[in-house]
Amino acid sequence: MKILKFGGSCLGTDDALKRVTRVVKNEEEDSIVTVSAASGVTNSLKEFVSAPRSEREIDDFLLKLKLRHIDLLPKRDGENRKEALEMIEKKITKLDRLLYGVMYTEELTPRTYDLILSAGERLAAVVVSARLSHAKLDAAAMETDALGLVTNNEHFNAVAILSECEKNLRPTLQSAVERGIVPVVTGFFGITKNGHVSTFGRSGTDYTASVIAYSLKTGPIEIWKEVDGFLSADPKMVKSAFLIDRLSYEEAAELAYFGAQVLHPRAVQPARQRGIDMVIKNLYDLKSPGTWIGTSKATRKDVIKSVSYVPKVATLKIYDTGAGYKSGFLSDISTCLTNEGINLFSATTSQTCVAIIIDEGDAAAARKAMKTHIAGVGESFEIESGRALVCAVGEGLGRTKGVAARVFKAVASKNVNVELISAGASTVAYHFTVDQKDLKKTVREIHKEFFGYV
Numbered sequence: 001m002k003i004l005k006f007g008g009s010c011l012g013t014d015d016a017l018k019r020v021t022r023v024v025k026n027e028e029e030d031s032i033v034t035v036s037a038a039s040g041v042t043n044s045l046k047e048f049v050s051a052p053r054s055e056r057e058i059d060d061f062l063l064k065l066k067l068r069h070i071d072l073l074p075k076r077d078g079e080n081r082k083e084a085l086e087m088i089e090k091k092i093t094k095l096d097r098l099l100y101g102v103m104y105t106e107e108l109t110p111r112t113y114d115l116i117l118s119a120g121e122r123l124a125a126v127v128v129s130a131r132l133s134h135a136k137l138d139a140a141a142m143e144t145d146a147l148g149l150v151t152n153n154e155h156f157n158a159v160a161i162l163s164e165c166e167k168n169l170r171p172t173l174q175s176a177v178e179r180g181i182v183p184v185v186t187g188f189f190g191i192t193k194n195g196h197v198s199t200f201g202r203s204g205t206d207y208t209a210s211v212i213a214y215s216l217k218t219g220p221i222e223i224w225k226e227v228d229g230f231l232s233a234d235p236k237m238v239k240s241a242f243l244i245d246r247l248s249y250e251e252a253a254e255l256a257y258f259g260a261q262v263l264h265p266r267a268v269q270p271a272r273q274r275g276i277d278m279v280i281k282n283l284y285d286l287k288s289p290g291t292w293i294g295t296s297k298a299t300r301k302d303v304i305k306s307v308s309y310v311p312k313v314a315t316l317k318i319y320d321t322g323a324g325y326k327s328g329f330l331s332d333i334s335t336c337l338t339n340e341g342i343n344l345f346s347a348t349t350s351q352t353c354v355a356i357i358i359d360e361g362d363a364a365a366a367r368k369a370m371k372t373h374i375a376g377v378g379e380s381f382e383i384e385s386g387r388a389l390v391c392a393v394g395e396g397l398g399r400t401k402g403v404a405a406r407v408f409k410a411v412a413s414k415n416v417n418v419e420l421i422s423a424g425a426s427t428v429a430y431h432f433t434v435d436q437k438d439l440k441k442t443v444r445e446i447h448k449e450f451f452g453y454v
């Protein structure tokens with residue numbers, strides 16, 4: 001049985017939805033569909049919810065949202081359309097109450113925020129299910145909070161509790177499919193054990209697809225998007241960047257984590273645990289083979305596969321003469337930063353210093369957190385902004401002599417100073433920081449070293 005995931009760019013227009021319908025209809029295997037919000041909807045919810053200023057604004061906002069979704073429904077009158085209209089109306093009413101609540105209380109908790117954000121996927125599931133039903137498939141919209149896709153309590157970046165998901169999702173989805181139904185499941189969110197909606201972070205629907213596949217022990221997972229798949233580099237920097245046809249789970253996970261915006265950073269993990277293949281597919285170019293992700297069948301181990309990057313990061317360095325051996329030193333620092341909602345990209349330690357890479361946008365918050373805590377956790381600290389993180393990925397890096405050397409020689413040949421290096425934590429990736437102004441040069445030179453052109 002296949003899991004078909006459709007991203008927002010596959011759901012925003014009548015043409016896109018026709019293509020989606022065709023893909024699902026032409027699928028010979030049984031399938032479960034999972035959907036993101038239609039393109040732009042999550043962004044607009046995010047933007048609006050942080051500042052609903054008046055009743056009038058809320059009404060206008062919701063009217064637009066409603067009409068946009070109604071516009072995406074099958075045009076012809078009939079049972080499907082009527083049912084879908086009612087469902088959309090209900091979801092908009094709930095959203096209306098939530099937004100009024102936020103405006104009057106002037107308070108937005110992580111729970112409420114996640115609940116509001118989840119509306120985009122709920123609306124999209126109604127639309128897609130109506131479209132499929134209209135095309136004579138027996139489709140049904142299903143919501144992951146009701147299905148019991150259980151997560152931990154980390155709002156905006158929740159992690160699924162896979163054993164619970166398996167227990168809850170399997171019976172319902174399996175029996176629906178056995179009855180000939182195509183479930184159209186909301187992506188992007190689940191529910192905490194206390195019953196609160198929790199979202200997975202941007203592009204979270206990739207992760208939903210993987211959790212469903214894990215829970216039903218089935219695959220492959222097809223991730224439908226508006227691009228072909230993973231490339232050898234960002235085409236904005238390297239014009240000749242080309243499609244990568246195969247990646248191991250580890251390679252895909254590292255690339256997704258370090259900047260390639262093709263896949264949710266955690267999406268690989270549940271699939272990998274079950275050995276389920278994932279394929280990135282382009283809805284607008286069905287002939288493109290896409291990128292296949294699965295158990296490593298790497299053909300060549302003497303090259304890297306791709307170079308990715310995260311721009312605008314900062315390095316936080318905490319000095320302490322005992323940094324290397326003080327137990328709990330690193331965990332105290334990371335707890336302190338995590339409590340402030342700061343995401344840690346990577347950490348390296350020496351005997352006298354712990355260096356942590358964070359988003360540049362979090363530098364001020366990190367400075368504040370460190371100032372409050374430094375007495376407890378270290379002797380002094382500094383933050384260096386204006387850095388970029390570069391990541392070279394390929395199975396060969398940890399296994400073949402000379403591959404890493406070629407990466408760094410290429411960088412050095414451009415007179416770029418490599419600052420913090422992390423190697424060895426992953427056998428398939430090396431990452432390091434450079435000055436932000438050297439980022440493009442660095443990415444291009446690495447690409448040239450391995451592929452001969454940029």
Ligand code: ASP
Pocket residue numbers: 007008036037042043120187188201202203204205206
């Ligand atoms: N709608 C969410 C987002 O835009 C989740 C997703 O697209 O997968 O990030």
Ligand code: MG
Pocket residue numbers: 007008009036037039040042203
């Ligand atoms: Mg989206």
